[in-house]
Amino acid sequence: MTRYLLVSRSAEYETRLRRLLRARLQTVPGEYLTFGPGEVVDRVTDHPRVALLGPLLSFEETSTLTASLAQEHPGIGVIVVREQRSDLEDWVDGIEIHAVLSPEATDATTEALLDRLDSWLTASGRLPATSDDANEVDDLADLESALDLVDLGGNEATESPTDADAVVAVAEVEPSEPDWVLPPIGDTVRTEVIVVAAPKGGQGKTTTAINLAAGLAEVAPNSVVLVDADVQFGDIANALDLAPQYSLVDVANAGHDEVALKALLTHHDDDFFVIAAPPSPELADEITGEALGEFLARLATMFRYVIVDTTPGLGEHALAALEQATDGVFVTNFTVPSLRALRKEFELLVALQLVPANRHVIVNFVEKNTGLVLKDAEAILGARVDVQVPRSLGVVLASNAGVPLIHHDVRDPAAKAIRGVVLRIDPNAVPTRKRIQRKARAK
Structure with missing residues (x-):
C-alpha cells in the first residue's frame, strides 16, 4: 500500500527518500505544478496518508497543492520539506501543514516524524488505522507527548494544543544546512x-x-x-x-x-x-x-x-x-x-x-x-x-x-x-x- 507521497523538484532528495521508504512511497515530479495542482493530484494513486512537499516548491505552489490534496484525500497529513526558517510563521499561518522537516534531516529523524504524524492522524480520527501501523498510540495525549512539540522560536512548548487540528510539529535537525530554495522576487523589489x-x-x-x-x-x-x-x-x-x-x-x-x-x-x-x-x-x-x-x-x-x-x-x-x-x-x-x-x-x-x-x-x-x-x-x-x-x-x-x-x-x-x-x-x-x-x- 502506498503510505507516503512526495512532490519535489529535487532529484537528490527523491532518490534518498525512495531508498528510505521503498514501496511505501509514491513520487510525483514537482514540474507538473507548472500546469496547476490538478496535474499532480491526478497522478496520485491509492490514498496516501502523509504528503511531503518540497524541497524547491514555492509558498504559492505548496498552498494550492495542499488545498487540492486535502479535497481529494480528506485527512491527509502534510509535511513541508524546507530549511529556511525566517518566514516559518507565514507558512504555518497560511497553509494547513502539520510539520516542517529539513531536507538535511537524518533518515532516522525523517522516519520517526513520519511514524509519529501517521500515528497522530489515526489517534485524532482523521484517518483510519492500518494493520501495519507500527507506532499506533492509544490516545491523543500520549501522542502529543511523543511529538515533542516546539514553538516557532525553537523552544519547547509549555502547553500541548487543545485543538488537534492545530497541532504543528517542527522537526529540529542537526546540523542546520542552508536552504537551496530560490527565494521569489517581490513586485516591489528592484532586481x-x-x-x-x-x-x-x-x-x-x-x-x-x-x-x-x-x-x-x-x-x-x-x-x-x-x-x-x-x-x-x-x-x-x-x-x-x-x-x-x-x-x-x-x-x-x-x-x-x-x-x-x-x-x-x-x-x-x-x-x-x-x-x-x-x-x-x-x-x-x-x-x-x-x-x-x-x-x-x-x-x-x-x-x-x-x-x-x-x-x-x-x-x-x-x-x-x-x-x-x-x-x-x-x-x-x-x-x-x-x-x-x-x-x-x-x-x-x-x-x-x-x-x-x-x-x-x-x-x-x-x-x-x-x-x-x-x-x-x-x-x-x-x-x-x-x-x-x-x-x-x-x-x-x-x-x-x-x-x-x-x-x-x-x-x-x-x-x-x-x-x-x-x-x-x-x-x-x-x-x-x-x-x-x-x-x-x-x-
Whole structure:
C-alpha cells in the first residue's frame, strides 16, 4: 500500500527518500505544478496518508497543492520539506501543514516524524488505522507527548494544543544546512544586474565579482547568481575551487524552462549560485553577444542580484552585458597605463551611450611611494575613484584556498576595502558574525 507521497523538484532528495521508504512511497515530479495542482493530484494513486512537499516548491505552489490534496484525500497529513526558517510563521499561518522537516534531516529523524504524524492522524480520527501501523498510540495525549512539540522560536512548548487540528510539529535537525530554495522576487523589489568590467586583464576584475557575490548573498541568500561571461578564458570556477557539471553554454541554451535552467546552476557554500565559463575557448562561439544579453535579462527575473564578470575590454559579450546593466563596476589598478586604458573605455562607453546608471570605480593594488596619489589617479581617469583596494597577499591566499577574500580573512585591509564595494550596492550588507558564518572547509 502506498503510505507516503512526495512532490519535489529535487532529484537528490527523491532518490534518498525512495531508498528510505521503498514501496511505501509514491513520487510525483514537482514540474507538473507548472500546469496547476490538478496535474499532480491526478497522478496520485491509492490514498496516501502523509504528503511531503518540497524541497524547491514555492509558498504559492505548496498552498494550492495542499488545498487540492486535502479535497481529494480528506485527512491527509502534510509535511513541508524546507530549511529556511525566517518566514516559518507565514507558512504555518497560511497553509494547513502539520510539520516542517529539513531536507538535511537524518533518515532516522525523517522516519520517526513520519511514524509519529501517521500515528497522530489515526489517534485524532482523521484517518483510519492500518494493520501495519507500527507506532499506533492509544490516545491523543500520549501522542502529543511523543511529538515533542516546539514553538516557532525553537523552544519547547509549555502547553500541548487543545485543538488537534492545530497541532504543528517542527522537526529540529542537526546540523542546520542552508536552504537551496530560490527565494521569489517581490513586485516591489528592484532586481539589479551588476556588470564588472576592466579595460584589460590582470586588474582584479574576477576577484571583485566573486566578493560582490559573497557579500550580497549574506543579505540575499540564494538570490544571487554570479555569471562568468569571460567566454574564452573565464576562471571563476577555478578561483572558487568548483567543478561545475554545466557551463554558460549549457545554461544559456536551456530555453525558457525555468525549472530546467535552475537544475543546471552550481551552488556555492556561501549561498550564491555560479554559472561557469565554457570549459574550452572554442565553445565560446556557441554563445553570441545577443544571446548573452537575452540570457542576463532572463536571469534578472529569477534573482535579486545578477553579477557578471566580463571579458577584458569592450568586445561583443562585454557590450551585451553592459546593455543590461543597472550597475557598472569598473576595475583598474594603480598604474598610469591602466588608468589611461580605463579612461579610453569610459570615453567609448559615453559615445555609445552604454554607461550604466550606477557607476562604481575601483582602483586595485594601491601602494604608497609609487609616484602616484589619489588626486593624480582621478585626474588621469577624468572620474572620481570610489574605492581604493590596497595591495595584499590575502588576495592570493584566498584565491589559492578557493574562498572569497571577505570570508577568508575579514581583517585583511583589501577585504575591508572590497566590503566597501558591496556596501555601495546594498547599504544593508553590513558584516556581522552571523552573516559571515560559512561551512567548515577542508584544509
